[in-house]
Each structure stands twice: as structure tokens, then as C-alpha cells.
Amino acid sequence: MTLPGPLHPSPRLLLGPGPSNVHPRVLQALSLPLLGHLDPEFLVIMDGVRSMLQEVLQTKNELTFPISGTGSAGMETCLVNLIEPGDEVVVCVAGVFGVRMCDIVERCGAHLIRVDAEWGHPIQPGQVREALKGRTPKLVAIVHAETSTGVLQPLEEISQLVHEAGSLFLVDAVTSLGGVEVRVDEWGIDALYSGTQKCLSAPPGLAPVTFSPRAVEIIGGRKSKVQSWYLDMTMVRKYWGAERFYHHTAPISMIYALYEALRLVLEEGLQNRFQRHRENHELLREGLSSLGFKFVVEPQYRLPELNAVCIPEGIEDLPSRRRLLNEFNIEIGGGLGAFAGKVWRIGLMGESCRKENVEALLSALKKVMG
Numbered sequence: 001m002t003l004p005g006p007l008h009p010s011p012r013l014l015l016g017p018g019p020s021n022v023h024p025r026v027l028q029a030l031s032l033p034l035l036g037h038l039d040p041e042f043l044v045i046m047d048g049v050r051s052m053l054q055e056v057l058q059t060k061n062e063l064t065f066p067i068s069g070t071g072s073a074g075m076e077t078c079l080v081n082l083i084e085p086g087d088e089v090v091v092c093v094a095g096v097f098g099v100r101m102c103d104i105v106e107r108c109g110a111h112l113i114r115v116d117a118e119w120g121h122p123i124q125p126g127q128v129r130e131a132l133k134g135r136t137p138k139l140v141a142i143v144h145a146e147t148s149t150g151v152l153q154p155l156e157e158i159s160q161l162v163h164e165a166g167s168l169f170l171v172d173a174v175t176s177l178g179g180v181e182v183r184v185d186e187w188g189i190d191a192l193y194s195g196t197q198k199c200l201s202a203p204p205g206l207a208p209v210t211f212s213p214r215a216v217e218i219i220g221g222r223k224s225k226v227q228s229w230y231l232d233m234t235m236v237r238k239y240w241g242a243e244r245f246y247h248h249t250a251p252i253s254m255i256y257a258l259y260e261a262l263r264l265v266l267e268e269g270l271q272n273r274f275q276r277h278r279e280n281h282e283l284l285r286e287g288l289s290s291l292g293f294k295f296v297v298e299p300q301y302r303l304p305e306l307n308a309v310c311i312p313e314g315i316e317d318l319p320s321r322r323r324l325l326n327e328f329n330i331e332i333g334g335g336l337g338a339f340a341g342k343v344w345r346i347g348l349m350g351e352s353c354r355k356e357n358v359e360a361l362l363s364a365l366k367k368v369m370g
């Protein structure tokens with residue numbers, strides 16, 4: 001073997017569906033000396049992460065901490081801890097990530113009831129009401145910000161229907177957290193997972209989760225063991241809680257990174273951060289419209305941090321994105337599934353969501369579209 005050369009990643013502007021760019025303070029945090037995972041100094045850092053996460057999630061939930069793994073590990077954690085074989089589970093599907101939840105639900109041995117919306121549209125409360133008629137499923141799961149389509153799913157009305165039916169309400173907030181309002185307690189969310197590499201702007205590798213007291217009670221009353229050893233909250237929580245009981249070695253550097261990323265979020269203030277995402281989305285929307293791009297999603301359901309636009313006639317998908325990357329160091333996302341080859345997904349997430357980045361992208365697009 002000849003030794004592979006040293007690392008020289010290009011300074012990309014990450015304007016895709018994630019990861020987003022990270023702040024230099026987060027990169028510095030990643031380079032700090034390691035502590036042991038039971039070092040009293042590290043336990044203080046863990047407590048800081050937990051309390052900052054509660055603040056960002058707008059929740060008092062005791063059971064709130066980051067799972068070791070990406071957003072999908074958060075998805076799996078919420079589902080495998082709440083579902084037992086034979087349970088009925090409703091999953092709302094309006095894009096790729098709803099489909100992924102269905103796959104996990106079936107692997108849990110649950111009876112899946114699927115509610116579908118056309119891609120590019122949100123789930124309507126009436127559809128959930130219909131699915132809940134005469135039923136009390138264990139839970140209803142839904143994606144808040146569907147990164148594959150650019151839809152921001154309204155949650156409050158659906159949450160109310162779910163609770164009237166006596167079920168738990170589970171939400172995917174991987175792309176929404178840190179970019180738009182996510183009010184866990186006020187919206188009656190019982191279980192929620194997110195990821196670090198979208199609007200929180202830390203590297204990928206951790207998945208913040210939170211469980212309501214009612215969800216905790218249901219986990220405590222399980223008849224069967226959680227099917228995943230690694231993601232079993234009844235064990236992992238003993239490390240993040242007062243016991244500090246070893247389960248698996250915490251990814252120390254990633255927890256430093258999340259700590260610093262959360263400090264940045266709270267220094268800016270949630271409302272300022274949401275406004276910055278809205279303003280830069282508007283700027284991008286104006287620029288893209290004048291270049292002839294049409295948005296996939298109706299204005300009232302548009303996600304500011306993920307702009308799904310139809311590729312204009314005569315513009316080639318892959319060659320154009322390749323030029324953006326090679327000549328301008330800018331990454332944007334292509335379409336997934338039904339949208340492959342037809343749609344571009346332009347992310348303005350967290351640190352990437354800056355006026356100068358919008359301007360850089362628009363000027364590069366002008367040249368690429370020649």
C-alpha cells in the first residue's frame with residue numbers, strides 16, 4: 001500500500017440538504033483535548049448540552065439528550081423505544097423521511113397504517129382524523145420539515161387529533177430544529193428527534209432526542225425489551241442521568257462540537273435565528289424567481305431552510321451541479337425519488353444561511369446557466 005496523502009478538503013460552501021457549514025468556534029471545539037467520558041469535567045459539559053437542548057427544543061422534558069449517531073439513529077431511537085411488536089402505528093408520509101419511518105416501524109413488528117400526501121404537499125389534518133377513526137394506535141409519527149420536498153408541515157392541529165385519540169405524537173425535527181420554531185411542550189410532542197448537521201450547524205454524528213413524561217411512562221411499562229441494545233433509552237438514560245452509568249463511550253469531541261454549536265444558537269437567540277432564515281430565504285426566492293426557477297411548494301408551506309425548485313427547461317441537472325462544485329466550490333442538492341433529475345434542493349441552514357452566500361450562489365448560477 002502507498003500511504004494515502006494528507007487531508008486537504010476544499011473550502012466548500014454547503015448549500016445542500018445538509019451537512020451545513022460549521023462556525024470556526026465549532027471546529028475549534030473539535031480540536032480540544034479529550035476528556036474521559038466519566039471525567040467530572042465532562043459531566044459538566046454533558047449537563048450543559050442537556051440544558052441548552054431543552055432551551056432550543058422549548059421543553060422541560062427531563063429525558064432530553066443527544067444519541068450517538070446521525071438523525072436516522074434518532075429516528076430509530078424514538079420508534080424502537082415506544083413500539084412493541086403488534087402495536088398499531090400511524091406514519092404520515094409526504095417524502096423520503098416518512099418512508100424511512102415506515103421501514104423502521106415494520107422492522108419493529110408493528111402494524112403500519114400509512115397516511116400519504118402527494119410529494120410537495122403537507123399532510124392535511126382531515127387525513128389524520130380519518131386514519132384515527134375507531135382506532136387508538138400506539139403513536140402517530142410525522143416529519144416537521146420534509147427535506148426531500150421542502151415542505152414545512154403544520155403540527156398543532158394534528159397533535160390535538162392525536163391526543164384526542166389517546167395516542168403519542170412523534171415528530172422528526174431533523175431539519176426544522178434551529179431554523180424554524182419547534183415548540184415541544186406547547187405543541188404536545190411526546191417524542192422528537194433531530195440531527196446536528198442541518199440548522200444546528202455542527203458536524204453530523206449526534207441526534208438530539210426528547211421524550212415527554214407520558215412517553216417515559218410508556219417506555220417504563222414495556223412488556224418486551226427494546227429491540228436495539230445500543231439505542232435502548234432505559235439503559236442510555238442512566239449514563240446521561242444522575243447515575244452516570246457506563247453504557248457506551250460517549251463521542252467526546254462531537255459533544256464538544258454540539259456544546260459550542262448550541263452556545264452559538266442561544267447567543268444569537270432563537271427568534272433572531274428564525275428571522276435570519278426567513279430573510280435569506282426571501283432573498284434567495286427573489287433571485288431564483290428572476291432566473292426563471294419555480295418553487296415546488298406553495299408559499300404558505302415553504303421551508304425557509306430548504307428550497308426545492310424545478311430545474312428550468314434546457315438546464316442539465318448533473319453537469320450544472322458539477323460546475324457549481326468544481327468551479328465555484330458550492331454544493332447544492334439534487335432531487336430524491338420522484339424528484340430526481342427534476343428538482344434542485346438549495347439549503348440555507350444554520351451557518352450556511354448568510355446573505356453573502358445567497359449572493360454567491362445566485363451569481364454562480366447565472367454563470368452556470370449562461
Ligand SMILES: *Cc1c(COP(=O)(O)O)cnc(C)c1O
Pocket residue numbers: 018070071072073075097143145146147148172173174175195204
Ligand atoms: C437528514 C434527515 C434525516 C436523516 O438524518 P441523517 O443524519 O442523514 O441520518 C431524517 N429526517 C429528515 C427530515 C432529514 O432531513
